[in-house]
Amino acid sequence: MTIKEAQEEIIDEFSMFDDWMQRYEYIIELGKSLPLIDEKYQVAENLIKGCQSQVWLHAEESEGNVFFTANSDAILTKGIIAILIRVFSGQKAVDIMDADLGFIDDIGLKEHLSPTRANGLVSMIKQIKMYALAYQAKN
């Protein structure tokens, strides 16, 4: 599945919800089901410190694809991480670098990716792209 297809699938899923509560309940569910980062990677070097919540991010590369695992101390942040990982993890580095995140707006979660939220998500996306850039440069 391409990044674009993964985003469209998520937009589809969210279009079923009528109100914010259903959307948030789904995000919470996603947060709970997020495959957790291996404990050995949940360390200070992988910590993205937000003012509100914190995010741990780990990246690995295999045959030109980049795989991400992550965690957060806040469940809503975790839920949005799950969405981002679904979109980005396993994709080609060059596609990750070029990916547009407009779909977050389409599913009504734009406010969570605002730089003023300080929940670690904006820095996380930057970090995801940095990893992609680094792996791209390496190959």
Added chain:
Amino acid sequence: MLDIKSIRKDFPILTQQVNGKPLVYFDNAATAQKPKVVEDAIIKYYETINANIHRGVHTLSQLATDAYEEARAKIQNHINAKHNHEIIFTAGTTFSINLVANGFGSLLKAGDEVVISALEHHSNIVPWQFACERSGATLKVIPMNEHGELIMEEYDKLLNENTKVVAVSHISNALGTINPIREIIKKAHQFGAAVLIDGAQATPHIRPDVVELDCDFYVFSGHKVCGPTGTGILYGKEEWLNKLPPYQGGGEMIKTVTFEKTTYACLPHKFEAGTPNIAGGIVLGHAIDYLNGIGFDNIAAYEHELLEYGTKRLLEIEGLKIIGTAQEKTSVISFNIEGIHPYDIGVIVDKLGVAVRTGHHCTQPIMDFFGIPGTVRASFSFYNTKEEIDILVEAVKKAKMMLS
């Protein structure tokens, strides 16, 4: 007794809907909402007397200068300062503290000690760290107990003849603790130390009397007392303001300038370089008038009622823990729910129209002390109601249900 219904009509913003729900504004410790009289005064200033002050001979400049100086006199009167020139207009509490700490950075020397407390906002920590780094002085911290109260026996042990400055908040922004500043000031003075009181959180609830307190500096922000943002006050005793070097150079703060040597203007102008926030200063005077019209005794009594009601109602929620349970507290309730991150609660209650603050409240050392990432903080003002507290409680219950 306050007529809250009629008071609420003074605040146009309170009639708003947020996320389709009536706004419940409980982030008053961050900034207070503005009454219509304050909004009107801003417009009136710009429409009738806008001019630069202290320089022009023309009529508008004179009118603007008079209004600005009248505001200074109002604030002098409000905090009972001895002299008009002991009131310095600044951009806010943070600016005021930086002005004083920067000055002490030049006066302090290695071996000197500065005492702050475990309850300080970063704004009353970092400027003193700068001053200590520059001068070689040492920073000491009065510790607190698990209720969020300063341990006064430990304070006694910190004081000695090397103590030059004690800088403590009147009220803690994160926990609402009212500190025993009278005792703190008195004890510091026994060692000849200067005392700065950070009144940012106190001035919305209490009318400070700087002569009775005998503090050397008292600082606060305009926007927390229903005034405009970007305004603030530094009160300093005349002798101390004369001792401190100027903070910023520029127009208005000089007596004579040659390329060889500049001599400084008298107080208060020595600390008011450049064109100040003229409209802001004038309107801050109107905001203080508005609060005095309601009366600080009435405000304190009513807010205490809200604090007691809010505490009782929130504690009905299973797993909810209040952080900061000092005997002497203002209308701030910081809390957490077991197993739930404060950020998540903040996001959900916002969707239900309730504005609270979440996070570390610019007091990371306090959060570290309690071993928590942050809290949810609800802070009440005199225009809030018990019905709004009920809405908060229902919103928190809903958040808890969704997030558990």
